[in-house]
Amino acid sequence: MTTSTQARPTVRDAAHKRTRSAKSSVGLGLRMRRHWQLYVMLALPLIWLAIFAYWPMYGVVIAFKDYNVVSGILGSPWVGLKHFDRFVESYQFWRLIRNTVFLHVYELVATFPLPIVLALCLNTVRKKWFSRSAQLITYAPHFISTVVVVGLIVVLTNPSTGVANRIIGLFGLGPVDFLGDAGLFRHLYVWSGAWQTMGFAAIIYLAALTSVPPELHEAAIVDGASRLRRMWHIDLPAIVPVAVILLILNIGSILSVGFEKVLLMQNNLNLDTAEVIDTYVYKIGLASAVPQFSYATAIGLFRSVIGLVLLVVANTFARRFAKSSLW
DSSP states (O other), X not given: OHHHHHHHHHHHHHHHHHHHHHHHHSOHHHHHHHTHHHHHHHHHHHHHHIIIIIGGGGGGGGGGBOOOTTTHHHHSOBOTTHHHHHHHHSTTHHHHHXXXXXXHHHHHHHHSHHHHHHHHHHHHOSOHHHHHHHHHHHHGGGGSXXXXXXXXXXXXXXXXXXXHHHHHHHTTOOOOOTTTOHHHHHHHHHHHHHHHHHHHHHHHXXXXXXXXXHHHHHHHHHTTOOHXXXXXXXXXXXXXXXXXXXXXXXXXXXXXXXXXXXXXXXOTTSHHHHOOHHHHHHIIIIISSSOOHHHHHHHHHHHHHHHHHHHHHHHHHIIIIISOOOO
């Protein structure tokens, strides 16, 4: 009896091995013919990725050349790290790095916790009609174009007719040129962005909160836990993994800010704090009288490499301390 019992796992294992070997013996061509619908569906995003994501990366080679349109990419002479050295040694380098990093860190610190707080509050509201209405009102600004948002900022902060200056005038204060003040540019950029993106970003956290079993809240209520304690000990841990992943992605893009919005809000009076790497690359690469394609590409590649390094470092720290990571 014991011998037959011990033999059963051996027979079962042998059967599994034969099944795996039979599957592995089926060729790729046969599997593609059997499941061609899945491969057709997979082919479309792969083609898009190859054309629009990987093929343009070939143009990065001009960062190491003195590119000119007549000679083309292959005919332009190699110059090595000349353009990278030029950027690092230029008087614009530290100003661009400082403005970009400060603006992104300010935006990250100010706006990253807001969707989490909003999601936690909406999740604890008992009246569903109120939570749905509040969610609709808060995420609606996400669908407003960046151009329209900047237009609203310009109209509301106009020194002569803007609502903001009319309110300030009620307190006996003079008109303020908000967009012309370099010190106010960052505040306008960050908090208008918080108004526009907070509600839509909270949807991710609300989706994560749906995975929390109701039994945990019921047991906490029986134990006498307040609503705030249940939010802290039950809801917040459920969204920590999602928050960590989003934080890692934000850290990886620390040298990239909202190019369109920064460019639209720029003027000659606020360039001291409004000029960032993205807008500088656009100006010297496309908007200048003599476009410097190689120099602009080198700056963009420098920014991407730094972002990749920061992404890897942030992911390593998150995996070690928060036990959650991208890979």
